[in-house]
Amino acid sequence: MAGTADSWLGRVVAGRYQVTGTLGQGGMGTVYEAEQLGLERYVALKVLHPHVARTPGAAARFQREAQLLARLKHPGAVHVFDHGADGEDLYLAMERVFGTPLHEVLESHGPLEVKTAVEVVAQVLEVLDAAHGLGIVHRDLKPSNVMRVGELSASSVKVLDFGLAALMHEEQHSRLTGSGQVLGTPAYMSPEQCRGEPLDARADLYSVGCLLHELLVGRAPFGDSPAVEVMSGHLYRPPPPVRQLRPERGIPEALETLVLACLAKEKAQRPASARELAARLRETLAPPAPARGEGKKQERSRAVTTTPAAPSPEVLARPVAVIEPGGPDNPHGIGTALAVAGYRVVSASADSSLEGMHALVVVPRSAQAQEEALTLASTLAARPHAPPVLLCGSGEDFSLMSRAVASGVYDYVPLPVDPTDLARKVGRALRSRR
Incomplete structure (x- = not known):
């Protein structure tokens, strides 16, 4: 079975590849440097992690993929020399690239x-x-x-x-x-x-x-x-x-x-x-030359458009509904942060009418209530003529974020909140309602 890098050093794989070092590691496997015995050439030897190699049908898929990759003949593609199994370990021998x-x-x-x-x-x-x-x-x-x-x-x-x-x-x-x-x-x-x-x-x-x-x-x-x-x-x-x-x-x-x-x-x-x-x-490396006298005008035009615009008074004046259990006393302080940034904040609840609101921020009551907040945000986002809905949640919860955006939530705000980031995202949601 594949083990630590040190346990592989010196190992001879399939009787012909002697591992001499580690080149890298990823989610699917580890890539070792190995000498192909008899030919005295170095190869990159990719070995699948055991949990990947043990998945149903992995060996058959691996063989099909290796055969397909061996057909990829291009100077910029890494050449595949060999593939096979050494016990329970599946490996792919490839060109060793120096660069x-x-x-x-x-x-x-x-x-x-x-x-x-x-x-x-x-x-x-x-x-x-x-x-x-x-x-x-x-x-x-x-x-x-x-x-x-x-x-x-x-x-x-x-x-x-x-x-x-x-x-x-x-x-x-x-x-x-x-x-x-x-x-x-x-x-x-x-x-x-x-x-x-x-x-x-x-x-x-x-x-x-x-x-x-x-x-x-x-x-x-x-x-x-x-x-x-x-x-x-x-x-x-x-x-x-x-x-x-x-x-x-x-x-x-x-x-x-x-x-x-x-x-x-x-x-x-x-x-x-x-x-x-x-x-x-x-x-694009040979763009048409500008007309005489137009060069400086174009440079001035580019300089004007490259300055990021701050939220306009019109955007700041649009009402933002915040469902924040506990109101300003909520430990996340979302409503307070938006108010300090100049936004017009309207406290709301799950039963509130959102008519006239230009954005909605849903905040979980606690770390344990994030699923409940996701369900609420998804439901509100699905309402006819609903404003953009932003969901606050753990910055480490990939599953929550991916499910939120897949369910129609406009944006995701990681907690603990960065007030500048929050204000920027809400401003972007408001501008999308123009």
Whole structure:
């Protein structure tokens, strides 16, 4: 059985792969460096965690997936050499790639030059196009799964961790239906992945949008917030335009438009294919020259639009209903925080009429009453002509958040509350009622 990394060091797997070190570990398995005896070459050996390998039908699915991945012949894809079982352990032997993952590049150098970022992502899309042609969806594309090989100014890329994509999806689906948990990396998950729906190639294009956003501005679209808030952003909030976040970088408007197209909530609104997106991305590197005398005017126009607008007096004046058991004495102090921020707060109850209200915030009585609050918020959100409903709840409860947003709740406010974050989310809900 698979054990700790130290217990694997020196082990010979299937009589031909001697483990020499650990390369990484994830939710599905551990990747070791191993020497293939007889050939004297190093490989990356992925070994499934025992609980994954023991799931019904795992061995058959694993074999089918490995055979499919072996057909993926592209210079930017990690080549699969072999697969099999060693006792109860299922393994996949792959090309050992030497390079720097993009998350380390970002940590060391910050955002990439615009031209470099576009070319890197275009190369990733070429690999995805080859994979999608075989019916393979990556499902976990992120900076740590893209390796830069060669010099940064003229590098090529390797897309890692295609292995077990379908198996990961089946495991994710079973976990979702069984316990409400979501597997994946929240910062790069498409809305449909957040909801636990079946995924297709357009989910990868959403992740590409998140990746390109991070390469251009230094962070993913919804930042480093708690996972529940990040997932809520994917499901409900518009992504921040890259030129607004980094106006000094000179990002072309056409490139920003493509990033936002990738990040469309509805997958039908995203680019049609990886190949099409790669071609359109490269076209943005040669934008048409501005007409004479228009350059400075356009720069001034961009400068004006990049300043985030504060809530207007009109928005602040709109009534916000708060169902907060205990009123201002509630330990969460939601109503008080909104009132201090300048919002017009109306205390309400489950039986109150919401006519004339422009937003509603539901607060649980206690940590033990979160399910009751979710039921109430979902019921109120389903009313005809209901205002946007925001639910407060534990910042660590992924299940509560995912079920809330799936039931029609407009947004989720993690507790303990951050007054600035609360005011911003309520302001966004009010603006959506215009």
